Amino acid sequence: MxxxxxxxxxxxxxxxxxxxxxxxxxxxxxxxxxxxxxxxxxxxxxxxxxxxLGLASEPSVIEAGKRALDEYGAGTASVRFICGTFEIHRDLEQRLAAFFGTERALSYVACWNANTGLIPTILGPDDVVISDELNHASLIDGIRLASKTPRAIYRHADMEHLAEILKEHSGARRKLVVTDGVFSMEGDLAPLDRLVEVCREHGAISLVDDSHGTGVVGKTGRGVAEHFGVQDQVDIYTSTLGKALGGAAGGFVASSAPVIGLLEQASRPQIFSNALPPTVSASALEALRVLDENxxxxxxxxxxxxxxxxxxxxxxxxxxxxxxxxxxxxxxxxxxxxxxxxxxxxxxxxxxxxxxxxxxxxxxxxxxxxxxxxxxxxxxxxxxxxxxxxxx
Ligand SMILES: Cc1ncc(COP(=O)(O)O)c(C=O)c1O
CATH class of the missing domain: 3.90.1150.10 (Aspartate Aminotransferase, domain 1)
Known part of the structure; x- marks a missing residue:
């Protein structure tokens, strides 16, 4: 030693x-x-x-996890592409996509992994990533992992500053704007109504991590984009299953079919790490059902x-x-x-x-x-x- x-x-x-x-x-x-x-x-x-949403101790959420344990055992004991994924993962991902109104969704063992597995996969040296200064550590680390991509930080929720930076990087192939939906230390909301507009004006892509907004904000708990009425204008969502949606663990990306298809092929936590335990997938799926129906x-x-x-x-x-x-x-x-x-x-x-x-x-x-x-x-x-x- x-x-x-x-x-x-x-x-x-x-x-x-x-x-x-x-x-x-x-x-x-x-x-x-x-x-x-x-x-x-x-x-x-x-x-x-x-x-x-008080779902961590909801009897049906607990029961769903127990049933999945009986049905699928503890887990696949392998990464997805080697030994496959359980049906319960597909069911959960389809329900998440429907909830966010996206074509597809992909689960990760944590939203931390979703953020750090997503950002470096979709960006390269000809792109730029622009981040709110108060973004969550997992987004910051995701950006750090995209080590060849130029990066910039805009003042918290300052859409004029964001627009200025986007102008400076007008020649970039992809311009990714990254923000929390609800900022976890302040509780304030990203101004997504204006953010999607700025993105549209500058040909940029929006990524919203709505871990603290999912199940909480918006009329039906679909988060900050629902609150601002721009659900169909955000390019990529990430969020967690470890808070409102049952509270066990897990995270996901919800986006278009091509983005999810690429993540399945190339996102490092997907190809080098196990999927969510089936118990957790089943509890989260039940949490979504409870939320949808109530x-x-x-x-x-x-x-x-x-x-x-x-x-x-x-x-x-x-x-x-x-x-x-x-x-x-x-x-x-x-x-x-x-x-x-x-x-x-x-x-x-x-x-x-x-x-x-x-x-x-x-x-x-x-x-x-x-x-x-x-x-x-x-x-x-x-x-x-x-x-x-x-x-x-
Ligand atoms: C905004 C945000 N993103 C991601 C995470 C990480 O979520 P998970 O626990 O699923 O890794 C958190 C957790 O605190 C968070 O607040």
Missing amino acids: HREFHQQVQTELDAMADKGTLKSFQHLQAPMDAHTRMEGKGDILIMSSNNY PGRVAELQRKVGFCRQLLAERGYEVNDHPSAIIPIMIGETAKAIEASSALLDKGVFVTGFGYPVVPEGTARIRVQVSYAHSEDDFVRFADALDSVMKG
């Missing part, structure tokens, strides 16, 4: 602990829901989960977000008014956000503090996320706990 190396790494961790920025990891002993059981803490209220669930989630936001505003907190389920409460210093989160946990409320480097220095926050599973009493309990930590 290289003792010196391991010691150096320990010193790095110690430095994080000294700065108060070391994250702690909790262990849950019951399904993800509005409340769950945490090792050493007992019953806790979860205000920081991506389980937006669009009222989305409206109810949106009503609850409004309730929570109003309650926090009445208690004197500055809250955003974006139509997502993410409500950041700004704290400032990273150590303070982590401290607030830990004090809240002592009061039985789990809400994560985010600091540098996830968000810029000085803008640390706790990120409140609302779920369909929450009751109004949960929001009041949370607001009381927050008051006692922040004002107490």
Whole structure:
């Protein structure tokens, strides 16, 4: 063993602990829901989960996974092109394509893989990729993997800046504009109505990662493009199955048949890594069915977000008014956000503090996320706990 190396790494961790920025990891002993059981803490209220539609503990979603385990076993034990894919993958992908209104969809074991497997596959040295400055890390890493493609960053949601950059790169073969649908740290929406227009004017292709918008935003939960009425104008969607759509894991690309066809042939996570476990595919498929058949669930989630936001505003907190389920409460210093989160946990409320480097220095926050599973009493309990930590 290289003792010196391991010691150096320990010193790095110690430095994080000294700065108060070391994250702690909790262990849950019951399904993800509005409340769950945490090792050493007992019953806790979860205000920081991506389980937006409350489907992670939905009985039919759990049952679907169990049935798939019986039907297909644990998995293919191989990558797709070597040993094939289960029917349940095809069923899921067809349902995802129908949900997004695209010709086809392709699942990955995570949206992280979808983003990092997509971007380098469709871009080459004669292209350009232009990215919102607040995009998710998986999009940033996807762009980094397209290492021969020139890249540029536009100011957050600034469509004039985007247009200027597109003009500078008018000679590029493909111009790919990349954005989150809902920005995960702020909860704001990409201005997709204008973005698709700018793309059209400049002959650019749009890629929207709607991981925090899927199941949450838009009348029927089809995301930010539905909210802006431009669903048929986005070229490529990526999103996750690990949040509103059951919460297990998994991600996907939804786009035209040629784009998906190319990904099947050449996207590295597709050809060098196993497909989603069939259990996860079946749970996600059932989550989509529940969502399709109960669009009222989305409206109810949106009503609850409004309730929570109003309650926090009445208690004197500055809250955003974006139509997502993410409500950041700004704290400032990273150590303070982590401290607030830990004090809240002592009061039985789990809400994560985010600091540098996830968000810029000085803008640390706790990120409140609302779920369909929450009751109004949960929001009041949370607001009381927050008051006692922040004002107490
Ligand atoms: C915008 C965005 N894209 C991608 C991901 C990664 O999703 P997954 O957990 O499916 O890899 C996340 C997760 O936090 C996200 O917020």
